[in-house]
Amino acid sequence: MSALATDGSAARPLVMGVVNVTPDSFSDGGLFLDPERAIAHGAELVAEGADLLDVGGESTRPGAEAVSAEVELERVGPVVEALAAAGGSAIPVSIDTAKAPVARAALDRGAAIVNDVTALRGDPELAGLCAERGCEVVLMHMQGSPRTMQADPRYDDVVDDVRAYLAERIEAAIAAGIGEDRIWVDPGIGFGKTVEHNLELLRRLDELAELGRPVVIGTSRKRFLGAITGRDVGDRLGATIASNALALAAGADVFRVHDVAAARQALDAAMVMLGRADWRRPRGAAAR
Numbered sequence: 186m187s188a189l190a191t192d193g194s195a196a197r198p199l200v201m202g203v204v205n206v207t208p209d210s211f212s213d214g215g216l217f218l219d220p221e222r223a224i225a226h227g228a229e230l231v232a233e234g235a236d237l238l239d240v241g242g243e244s245t246r247p248g249a250e251a252v253s254a255e256v257e258l259e260r261v262g263p264v265v266e267a268l269a270a271a272g273g274s275a276i277p278v279s280i281d282t283a284k285a286p287v288a289r290a291a292l293d294r295g296a297a298i299v300n301d302v303t304a305l306r307g308d309p310e311l312a313g314l315c316a317e318r319g320c321e322v323v324l325m326h327m328q329g330s331p332r333t334m335q336a337d338p339r340y341d342d343v344v345d346d347v348r349a350y351l352a353e354r355i356e357a358a359i360a361a362g363i364g365e366d367r368i369w370v371d372p373g374i375g376f377g378k379t380v381e382h383n384l385e386l387l388r389r390l391d392e393l394a395e396l397g398r399p400v401v402i403g404t405s406r407k408r409f410l411g412a413i414t415g416r417d418v419g420d421r422l423g424a425t426i427a428s429n430a431l432a433l434a435a436g437a438d439v440f441r442v443h444d445v446a447a448a449r450q451a452l453d454a455a456m457v458m459l460g461r462a463d464w465r466r467p468r469g470a471a472a473r
């Protein structure tokens with residue numbers, strides 16, 4: 186199942202709702218570790234207008250401890266299964282993992298997309314698995330690893346460096362047999378980047394769109410938004426929305442967010458303001 190048109194373009198912005206089945210995610214750790222709560226949360230995000238759900242069982246926040254494939258799978262397995270089954274009639278589920286055994290089990294349970302923050306560098310088995318299954322793959326840029334990435338991130342030119350990295354990872358994915366039309370790219374906001382690096386990537390996102398693949402962007406509630414607003418992690422929705430609207434204007438296609446209803450409304454309205462959608466036919470308009 187593809188979440189995009191056959192030419193790889195998104196006719197409208199796709200909202201990817203985050204379901205973190207973890208005890209330690211940076212903004213919602215522990216809230217949805219119980220599978221029943223995670224499943225209910227995913228269903229709620231679908232009702233709020235998500236186009237995709239991204240289910241993850243390992244936090245990648247700076248300094249996070251790695252977890253084993255067994256633990257990760259125990260967390261995400263039942264959640265993917267329930268949401269992908271419900272999504273048989275509704276929306277595709279993405280598995281946020283760098284581990285082939287977790288991805289395999291999630292694909293077996295109905296996931297349609299593999300979202301890998303290591304861009305297929307973390308597990309040598311993952312590229313072949315994705316090629317074999319023909320699923321969509323998100324290749325994200327990260328400098329270093331979650332444990333160390335925020336120590337002292339450096340680039341010559343962050344946008345040129347991220348773009349070159351993603352171009353190389355696209356080539357590697359294609360060489361492994363993954364169809365180019367299955368590949369999405371993501372600059373990895375907050376993954377080995379200073380506040381300035383994140384801002385520069387957002388301002389020049391159009392240069393990543395030139396790679397010709399759908400661009401995923403994940404700014405939701407992240408630390409750089411706290412740095413520029415002085416707001417705590419639970420109080421960054423306004424800044425998240427601003428970053429999503431500007432990223433949309435700069436060419437982003439897929440928006441990974443925790444707060445789906447607000448993002449959906451903002452992105453649909455921004456599409457009209459950008460002259461890319463007709464306001465006379467608002468999405469989901471109440472018949473009055």
Ligand code: HH2
Nearest residue numbers: 205210211244245246325371373374403
């Ligand atoms: N950000 C996070 C996790 N996965 N995947 C992509 N493609 N892009 C991102 O920006 C991205 C991602 C971090 O957010 P979250 O999942 O809420 O936190 P944690 O890693 O602490 O679980």
